[in-house]
Amino acid sequence: MKEFVISEAQTEKAVLVGLITANQNEQKAKEYVAELSFLAETAGVTPVKTFFQRLDMPNSVTFVGSGKLQEIKEYVVENEIGMVIFDDxxxxxxxxxxxxxxQVMILDRTNLILDIFAKRAQTANAKTQVELAQYKYMLPRLTRLWTHLERQRGGVGMRGPGETQLETDKRIILDKISRLKKELLDIDKQKVAQRKNRGKLVRVALVGYTNVGKSTLMNLLSKSEVFAENKLFATLDTTVRKVIIENLPFLLSDTVGFIRKLPTELVESFKSTLDEVREADLLLHVVDISHPSFEEQIEVVNKTLLEIDNRPKPMIMVFNKIDAFTFVPKEEDDLTARTKENIDLKELEETWMNKLKDDCIFISAKERTNVEALKSLLYERVKQIHTTRFPYNDFLYQQYDEEE
Structure with missing residues (x-):
């Protein structure tokens, strides 16, 4: 699947393109393209220029208008840009x-995310899931990719009577998709067996937007060394650890982060990984409260969770990165309404979050602020789930302690 992977030789300057539409105002468009820029940097590309255009809807032929495309072309030629990335x-x-x-490499948001996933995938499971998503993305775009497939699997002797190259390539991809789906089914059967072998321990899953600190929190709670860094999709493979708080054991899983405009192909392909979310007894929804669009990120995660499993689950909102929360006080003569940009953390906690009561907590995983309080809250919730499910099996606590 090399056509999706940005090679070292192609690690270069890029231009980003976004639209301002009736459904996506200027502020949203800028936020999305800022995230696209972070995605590009994660993939090893340096964004140097951003172009926006106001349109009622994307141009069906060239996404942007002909005039804007000409403007982008002139900049690309003058500055020797090798890549243009579109936000949709x-x-x-x-x-x-x-x-x-x-006449340069063109990527869209989906293509870029798939590229990052391809680079981040470590296990056979993740690699298979990413490859399946890539082929699903490629299938409707064969008209521009057939030459690559011809190199990958020579056309001589591979065509039926009167079969065109496009039909041959479509058949090749459909065969690969079928094979990869079968491989994922086999992997999924193994994972089901693994989950059964975990016994009757309560399962807790960390969920949230990408880069909100789930892996850092995982390391703190489980005293393990899960890979964590300030890049999008640092974690692809679900990591499961046995955690004991006081005398209470449970399983804690760290899952792949969600993102706005997450490709449908990836949600479908990563269903076996997301089974940890589906089978969890309790969700810890980690939120980066220092992010200016954290409320929209919450909506994105909640929407994705519904796609995975529409059954309601107990959830604790963990507002992370309070150490990075910035407060810019209003001027005394400023009569404008309070916003997230000029409200302090205490005031923010008294907004809609106050209704969550004991279902939310404010922490800094990096500074370990309120982590002990989170552990206490987690202990009470896991204990409640366990005793509800096994009211006469309190002896299991001592049993697991002895096993450790």
Whole structure:
């Protein structure tokens, strides 16, 4: 799947393109492109320029208007830019027309996320899931990718009577998709067996937007060394650890982070990984409260959780990174309404979050602020779930202690 992976030689300057539409105002467009810039940096690309255009809807032929495309072309040529990245998913027609005009590598948001996933995948399971998502993405875009497939599997002797190259390539990809789905089914059966072998321990899953500090929190609670860094999708493979707080054992899993405009192909392909969320007894929804759009990130996560499993689950909102929360006080003569930009943390806690009561907690995993309070809250919730499920099995606590 090399056509999706940005090679070292291609690690270069890029131009980003976003739209301001009726459904996406200027503020939202800028936030999305800022996230696209972070995605590009995670993939090893340096964004140097951003172009925006106001349109009622994306141009069906070239995404942006012809005038804006010409403006982008002039900048690309003058500054020797080798890549242009669009903030929305492009159709095969749009990709073909834009590439023809700009004569550089064209990526869309989905393509970029798939590239990052391909680089981050470590286990056979994650690699298979990413490869399946890539082929699903490629299938409707074969008109621009057939030459790669011809190199991958020569056309001589591979075609039926009167079969076109496009039909051959489509059959090749459908065969690969079928094979990868079968591989994932086999992996899923193994995971089901592994989950059964974990016994009757309560399962807690860390969920949240990407880069909110789930892996850092996982390390604190489980005293393990899960890979964590300030990049998007640092964790792809679900990590499960046995955690004991006081005398109470439970299983804690760290799952892949969600993101706005997460490709449908990835949600579908990563269902076996997300089974940890589906089978969890309790969710810890980790939120980066220092992020200016944290409330929208919460909505994105909640929407994705519904796609995975529409059954309601107990949840604790963990507002992380309070150490990074910035407060810019209003001027005395400023009569504008309070916003997230000029409200302090105490005031913020008294907004809609106050209704959550004991279902939320404010911490800093990095500074270990309130982590002990989180452990106490987690202990009470896990104990409640366990005693409700096994009212006469309190002796299990001592049993697990002896095993340790």
């Amino acid at each position: 998913e492009l159709s095969a027609k749009q990709l073909r027309n834009i590439e023809k005009e700009l």
